[in-house]
Amino acid sequence: MADLLWDDVKCFFDPDSMGSLPDVRVPDASVEDWQAVLDLVAEKRWKCQYSEGELVLPVPRAEAVLSRPADVECPDLRVWPTADVLAIFRFHAADEVDFDVDLRELQGQERLNVFCRFLREIGQRLGKPVLMDPEGDPGHPVIGFDVQADRVVLLADPQFR
Secondary structure (H helix, E strand, O other), X not given: OOOOOHHHHHHHHOHHHHOOOOEEEEOOXXXXXXXXXXXXXXXXXXXXEEEEOOEEEOOOOHHHHHOOOOOOOOOEEEEEEEOOEEEEEEXXXXXXEEEEEOHHHOOXXXXXXXXXXXXXXXXXXXXXXXXXXOOOOOOOOOEEEEOOXXXXXXXXXXXXX
């Protein structure tokens, strides 16, 4: 059974109202949580690409990435849980795992299922919620992985979107 049904949540996947790149985050994270995500990507053999600016490099340990000087460009890790769905992790801070997804890639039930599975994998690995906020509106999650329910759930009323 699907975590969410497309008809119930499609308003939260509308790039015009949500922004095309909503913010997905794991709050109250640590360097160990970041490393657990990197390990998950490797274990699942998801296609990925780590880069610092234009330079593509092997994926480093989380501690090395997160201890870089503040004045250097923020590296990113592009992860494809499937060939046509991309998540871009940005190593801004150790205390929050954050990444972007492109809502234009997440249209319809099949893509929603891929996205929910991805959130669930991360949430289960970390034992923490994974929350999706509208682009530029942090702290107001609309959907997310609920640790107790062990699934992705609605966190906002779609009627008010």
